Amino acid sequence: MKKQTREIIERVYHHQRKRIITITIILCIILCILMALSMMLGNTFYSLNTVIQSLLYENIPGASFTVNTLRFPRMLAGVFCGIAFGMAGNTFQKMLGNPLASPDIIGVTSGASTVAVFCILILHWSGNAVSIGAILGGMLVAFLIYRLSQGIGSNNGRMILIGLGFQAFLQAVISYIILRAAQYDVANALRWLSGSLNNVTIEEAVRIVIVVIFMGSSLVYLSRRLMLLQLGEDFATTLGLNIQRTKLLLIVNAIILSAVATSISGPIAAVSFLSGPIITRICKGNQANMLQAGLMGAILVLAGDLVAQNLLPARYPVGIITGILGAPYLLLMLFRMNHKGG
């Protein structure tokens, strides 16, 4: 390689690296502002000072309960469920090489929700058991979709269509469970199904934090291999990547993330689906951008929750806001995909 060429490549590489670091810092700042806002705003406004004081040591009458028991778990769960959804969506989209193939479109999240709704409404379970059930549900559906789309000339389009079939089936099962459940549970279940941060307890928030720390960091660790996968399977094999094992690791991590998040906040619509593509557009290039996608997910959830709680006449679950956001983007993307000739 000529010296000049190498210099150009290095310059581009450094430029891209700097760009991504800047973007990450900006995302972190936005997220911090949103976190502060979601602690301060609500029925009563507390200044940043009061929030910090009541979180750290002092017992301020009124403020302590609102901030420590109500707003803090909600904020924490919002941030970490957002990260989980964002990372899981990004992993699926990049791995399957299709920006539409996020877990909430191809039925994996529905698998988790179905089991979670069954555990909550029929078996009256709560806590870890629901999360484990949701993980198993998500895995089972992912496995079935994968198996059913294999062996007949595997193709991502077929996998997405089969996922959509599962989605319809699971939605029917969820309706069935809701109709059989006790009347007073139904309103809650409907709210939960559109994705909501209401009534999150500190135990649940801690659970998602732990899961995100473990699975999230292993996904960030795996993102180098994900980049290799994106180059094409033949190429990745030549570079010495064990494709089946890498895929399995990625899928398992992503499903655990999205299933645990689903069992806590419900399927918050379109977050998985939006984070990856937005980040890819901002960062350009073909890095895996795992961390950034997670941050973007957290920003979407917190911003959606702030809007849903404070700006609208009625208090909506956050999933409705993100769902409305997600839909036009999906249509836009379809248009773009069509222009490229699909």
Add this chain to the structure above:
Amino acid sequence: MRKKNVYFLFVILSLCLIVVSALSILYGSKSVDMETLFDALFTNKESFSISVVQARIPRTLFGILAGASLGVSGCLMQSITRNPIADPSILGINTGASLFVVVGIAFFSISSPSQYIWLGFTGAILTAILVYGIASVGQSGATPIKLALAGAATSMALMSLVNTIMLPNSQVMDSFRFWQTGSIGGAKWNMILVLLPYFILGLLLSFYLSSSLNTLALGDELATSLGINSKKVRAMAAFAGVLLCGATTALAGPIAFVGLMVPHIMRLLIGSNMHYLLPLSALGGSILLLGADIIGRVIASPAELEVGIITAILGAPVFIYIVRKVKIRSL
């Protein structure tokens, strides 16, 4: 397939329909016997069982009409889009009808079936145009995957809007919740009377078009050279299809997959001649819908399970089977 076999199948399906209708009237949380059925139909006796039967007759009739509409509508849509997975629920048309109905309930306090029909129909036709338009932009036209994704996207958008209207308003939520999962349980005589004209119009139009549709299946160019105005035939067939499914959805709520399953099964049995396919799809749709309704009453007894849930549970595996069978080229 020979004509004789088609007539044979026609007779068998008609017999099935009669059996299913009888079961649908007789079976329920209070079962009645045949004698009571005849008493209710042909005499003026009065008893509790007879009034039970009289309440179940409109439900059964409505099920027959709705099933036939959905079957024919699915058959038309698959034929004009040349797309094996065209179905009102996959294409998001049901959600469009839902949005219009919920807007009607919430903002214009609408409650009569004849108004529901117009709203549902308008919503269905607008959504159909939108989804098909989005999917057919680009070179390769409306492939199954693009149609399905456009449908899923539109559904997601419209469902968020439906929720936005519905959630803060518990009264709307209550009247809409029963509508949202398709059901024929609330059928009354006046609903049948409202549905009937649309049903007859849609059915006549589609039978009238069946030979043109057969020609169209040969390809647009050949059809044009044989003297068929392909755009006009498509538009009329689409109108008939959306009319049938929009009217049914407006009254019964979204019932998924009937329009997907029935034409496929019929095509396996008799091939794709629309002359036979349309009437047999109508019969098959009625049988499937009534059968699903009876299953819903059996497994959830003494309560009942909405027929829309049963058809989705039955239909999704069929959908997956179809997707697996379709050649990759045509995805």
